[in-house]
Amino acid sequence: MTAADLNTGTGGLKIRGLHKHxxxxTAVDGIDLDVPEGSFFALLGPSGCGKTTTLRMVAGLEEPTAGEIMIGGKDISRQRPYQRPVNTVFQSYALFPHMTIFENVAFGLRRRKVDGVDAKVKEMLDLVEMGHLAHRKPTQLSGGQQQRIAVVRALVNKPKVLLLDEPLGALDLKLRRQMQLELKRIQTEVGITFIHVTHDQEEAMTMADTIAVLNKGKVEQMGAPVDLYENPRTAFVAGFLGQTNLLTAKVVGTSGDVLTTDFHGIKITMPVSRMAATTQEVEVGVRPEKIHIAELGEAPVGRNVVDGVIIDASFIGVSTQYVIRTLADAEEEITVFTQNSSTSLRRVGETVSAYWHPDHTFGLHEGAWQEAEAAEVAS
Ligand SMILES: Nc1ncnc2c1ncn2[C@@H]1O[C@H](COP(=O)(O)OP(=O)(O)OP(=O)(O)O)[C@@H](O)[C@H]1O
Ligand SMILES: [Mg+2]
Incomplete structure (x- = not known):
């Protein structure tokens, strides 16, 4: 056993070179994952990127074309599905309609002839505060309640890893948000490793400790939600997780930790570590909420500043979204989100200075804006 295996504990998941043709x-194109024991891990990506296929290979419902899957340092790739220390919750909860809630949860335990079924089922129903509904049938529960039962029905078997494939997909938005918090609470309480598949970036960011962003069968980037959002290393990640501005610029040099680019004669700087491209032509990125608007020429010193004309302003309640066409290049636009306070409203047609802190700037390879736009549409 190597040191890396020890880190994953008995319920950690490790995947190496996983392929499915x-x-x-090619549905899955060489995935490597390290999921620490007890963590809440999200596989995030657009429809068709290979999330379900990956999960099904972990569960043993699909045979990998190549690659290794290990739980707690042990290769489980050749084990039958029922031998693997995993349980899966699917989008359609597939509760047994003719059985009571109690019997639904008890089903796996009875089949494995486990002792103390009553106490174990009760403990699980209490975990989701549904003990009083134990005698009901699934059709007598709401969507959210059925979903909770589907989760505890899997958890009662004490798997090392719980696989969740878009378990909240059938719920309406409000209930979905509630259940995200509920699932997170349950995971914290039971401490089991959760692998949660979703194409909803907000859902992944709310729930997960770590997110792997999948695109066309490959992991684009893996990290904590904040890290992926603030420091995207690919155009796909920048576009799929929220909105982003990208300006085409040239690298002119670095000095210490600061990298300087040139956008039509305007200097835009960023930390060297936030530049993912190695070419001279690059795309300079900044998230819309990081940008402030000042009167023309009034931006504070030490900021990146681009002047432009406001060509659109949409009031969205808590914030206003401005689109600014840069004076330097009429083809380039910057989107800005500003929180609504009484002084912040600006008019279409005003010429202003848009500015942001260099630390909020990141760099991607040339042409990244096209991929980022496509990712935004897919998200
Ligand atoms: N049995 C199969 N035979 C052929 N192609 C398949 C099969 N199963 C999946 N695919 C293809 O593999 C790709 C990945 O499918 P997968 O179900 O893993 O996507 P996903 O990321 O779960 O998407 P969604 O968000 O829509 O559920 C898709 O293009 C799909 O059409
Ligand atoms: Mg799927």
């Missing part, structure tokens, strides 16, 4: 089509 269907004929000539």
């Amino acid at each position: 269907y004929g000539t089509f």
Whole structure:
């Protein structure tokens, strides 16, 4: 056993070089993952990127074309599904309609002839505060309640890893948000490793300790939600997680930790570590909420400043979204989100200075804006 295996504990998941081909089509294209024991891990990506296929290979419902899957340092790739220390919750909860809630939860335990079924089921129902509904049938529960039962029905078997494939997909938005918090609470309480598949970036960011962003069968980037959002290393991640501005610029040099780029004669700087490209032509990125608007020429010193004309202003309640066309290049636009306070409203047609802190700037390879836009549409 290597040191890396020890880190994953008995319930950690490690995947190496995982591939799945269907004929000539590659659904999963060489995935490596390290999921520490007890963590809440999200696989995030657009429809068709290979999330379900990956999960099904971990569960043993699909055979990998190549690669290794280990739980607690032990290779489980050749084990039958029922031998693996995992349970899966699918989007359609598939509760048994003719059984009571109690019997639904007890099902796996009875089949494995486990002792103390009553106490174990009760403990699980109490975990989701549904003990009083134990005698009901699934159709007599709301969508959210059924979803909770589907989760505890899997958890009662004490898997080392719980796999969740878009378990909240069937719920309306409000209930979905409630259940995200509820699932997170349950995970913290039971301490089991959760692998949660979703195409909803907000959901992944709310719930997960670590997110792997998948695109076309590959991991684009993996990290804590804040890290992925603030420091995207690919255009896909920048566009899929929230909105971003990208300006085409040239690298002119570095000095210490500061990298300087040139956007039509305007100097835009950033920390060297936030530049993902190695070419001279780059895209300079900044998130819309990081940008402030000042009267023309009134931006504070030490900031990146781009002047432009406000061509659109949309009031969205808590914030206003401005689109600014840069004076330097009429093809380039900057989106700005400002919180609504009484002084912040500006008019279409005003010429202003948009500014932001260099630390909020990141750099991607040239042409990244096209991929980022496509990712934004897919998100
Ligand atoms: N049995 C199969 N035969 C052929 N192609 C398949 C098969 N199963 C999945 N695929 C293809 O593999 C790709 C990945 O599918 P997968 O179900 O893993 O996507 P996903 O990320 O879960 O998407 P969604 O968010 O829509 O559920 C898709 O293009 C899909 O059409
Ligand atoms: Mg899927």
